[in-house]
Amino acid sequence: MLGDTFTVVLVIAATAAMGFVVGFTVRGTLVQALLAFGLCAVCGFAVVWIFVCIGLAAGSVQAAQGMSMITWPLPFISSAFVQPQTLPSWMRPIAEHQPISVMCNAVRSLALEDPRLAGLGHTTTYWAILSPIWAAGIVAVFAPIVAALYHRSS
Numbered sequence: 001m002l003g004d005t006f007t008v009v010l011v012i013a014a015t016a017a018m019g020f021v022v023g024f025t026v027r028g029t030l031v032q033a034l035l036a037f038g039l040c041a042v043c044g045f046a047v048v049w050i051f052v053c054i055g056l057a058a059g060s061v062q063a064a065q066g067m068s069m070i071t072w073p074l075p076f077i078s079s080a081f082v083q084p085q086t087l088p089s090w091m092r093p094i095a096e097h098q099p100i101s102v103m104c105n106a107v108r109s110l111a112l113e114d115p116r117l118a119g120l121g122h123t124t125t126y127w128a129i130l131s132p133i134w135a136a137g138i139v140a141v142f143a144p145i146v147a148a149l150y151h152r153s154s
Contacts (some may be wrong), residue, residue, distance in 0.1 A: 001048060008044035012037060028113035032124075036110040039131050043103040046135035049142035061115035080104045097133040106131040 014035065026033045051068060058064035075081070077094050084095035095101055106127035109115040115124050 001045075001052065003046045004052075005041070005045045008048065009041050012040045012044065026111050028110050032110040035128065036107045038102060039106050039110070039128065042132050042135045044146065046099075046138040046142075047068065049146060053142045053146050053149065056146060056153060073089070074098065075100055078104065099131075099138065102134050103131045124148050 001065075026036075028036075050071065054067045055064040056069050058137050076082075077087070077091055077099055078100035079095060080100055084101065089096050105115075105120050105122075106124075109120055109124040109127045113124075115122060115127065122129065
C-alpha cells in the first residue's frame with residue numbers, strides 16, 4: 001500500500017510539473033496548492049485500496065487486469081473532463097455525487113482560489129472537507145474487504 005501510494009505521489013508530482021511546463025498557473029496561495037496536492041495523494045491512497053481489492057479478488061494477474069476495467073468509466077462520468085451539466089440528464093447525478101468529481105472540484109477550487117472560476121456551486125471549504133471524507137469512506141469500505149481477502153489467500 002505504501003509503495004503504491006508513493007508511486008501515486010510521484011505520478012501526481014510529474015503530472016503537476018508537466019502542467020506547469022505547458023503553462024498552468026496556480027491562482028491560489030502556496031498553502032492551497034500544497035493542500036490540493038495533498039488531497040490528490042489522499043484520494044490516490046484511497047483508490048489504491050480499490051485496486052488491491054480487485055487484485056486480491058482476481059485469480060490471476062490477467063484476471064486482475066481485466067477486472068480493473070470496471071473502474072475505467074468512472075473518470076468519464078465525473079467532472080474530471082467536462083461539467084456535469086453538459087452530460088445527459090440520467091448521468092448528471094452520478095457525475096455530481098461521485099468521489100472523482102468531489103476530488104476534482106476540491107483541487108480546482110484550491111488551485112483557482114475561487115470556486116466560481118471553475119463553475120462550482122459550493123465553497124472551497126466544502127470541497128476540501130468533502131474530498132477526504134470520501135477518501136476515508138472508500139478506505140473504510142475496502143480495507144476490511146482487502147484484509148479478509150488477504151487472510152483467505154494466505
